Amino acid sequence: MNNTFLKRGLAPVSIGIIAATLSYSAITLAEKAKEPWQLAEETEVWEPVPAVISVPANGIPSDAVVLFDGKNLNQWQGAEGGAAKWKIVDGAMVVVPKTGDIKTKESFCDVQLHVEWKTPTLITDDAGKLLDGQARNNSGVFFQERYEVQVLDSFNNKTYPNGQAGSVYKQSIPLVNASRAPGEWQTYDIIFTAPKFDSAQKLTSPGYVTVLHNGVLVQNHFEIQGATEWIGKPAYKAHSCAPIRLQDHGNAMNFRNIWVRKL
Ligand code: MG
Numbered sequence: 001m002n003n004t005f006l007k008r009g010l011a012p013v014s015i016g017i018i019a020a021t022l023s024y025s026a027i028t029l030a031e032k033a034k035e036p037w038q039l040a041e042e043t044e045v046w047e048p049v050p051a052v053i054s055v056p057a058n059g060i061p062s063d064a065v066v067l068f069d070g071k072n073l074n075q076w077q078g079a080e081g082g083a084a085k086w087k088i089v090d091g092a093m094v095v096v097p098k099t100g101d102i103k104t105k106e107s108f109c110d111v112q113l114h115v116e117w118k119t120p121t122l123i124t125d126d127a128g129k130l131l132d133g134q135a136r137n138n139s140g141v142f143f144q145e146r147y148e149v150q151v152l153d154s155f156n157n158k159t160y161p162n163g164q165a166g167s168v169y170k171q172s173i174p175l176v177n178a179s180r181a182p183g184e185w186q187t188y189d190i191i192f193t194a195p196k197f198d199s200a201q202k203l204t205s206p207g208y209v210t211v212l213h214n215g216v217l218v219q220n221h222f223e224i225q226g227a228t229e230w231i232g233k234p235a236y237k238a239h240s241c242a243p244i245r246l247q248d249h250g251n252a253m254n255f256r257n258i259w260v261r262k263l
Pocket residue numbers: 138139140148150151247249
């Protein structure tokens with residue numbers, strides 16, 4: 001037996017360890033003393049409370065901006081200025097070929113967009129020649145006037161997959177081809193996260209896009225590579241919030257029930 005140690009008593013370090021052990025035991029006992037509901041409450045988060053919105057039977061959320069309800073083109077203008085020259089037929093806006101793209105009057109950043117579209121049943125040109133590939137009823141939804149989610153008749157119509165319906169044009173092939181036949185209404189539900197730029201015009205965060213085509217996921221948080229290009233590689237160039245643009249690619253594409261939620 002080491003009498004010296006006993007005479008001197010416990011070293012300060014040992015006292016510390018004992019105190020910590022007792023303290024820990026006390027906490028453990030206190031935790032054990034808690035009822036399960038008390039423990040469950042510790043991981044409940046009560047703020048912030050989400051805003052209450054309503055979603056009526058027509059599916060348009062109460063916080064959405066309605067861009068087209070079948071009645072008029074009041075929310076739209078020509079992409080190069082002036083009035084939108086597309087026509088309204090049976091509650092749908094229809095591309096009048098060669099009148100140009102149209103764009104929203106309002107600018108948007110991050111959004112959730114719902115748009116319905118229908119490709120014409122006629123798949124031949126005026127001379128009776130079969131339209132195929134990119135020529136078969138092409139249009140597009142451009143976010144911020146730059147980033148295109150392709151609209152195309154991709155029902156039994158071969159083209160380069162990064163240019164078919166549901167693609168991020170020339171950037172990302174859709175996960176599946178969820179196309180319906182010509183003449184059937186189809187839906188896009190798209191979550192678009194805008195790219196961010198700093199005050200020196202430098203990209204600080206790329207854009208992202210998630211696309212559901214007829215309710216089916218076809219783009220899953222794809223990182224956009226830059227502005228859509230037909231020729232060459234995409235690249236970013238700084239910009240602010242900007243309109244949503246719909247493409248006149250020379251085909252009488254139909255659109256209806258378009259609404260957007262700002263995120
Ligand atoms: Mg297009």
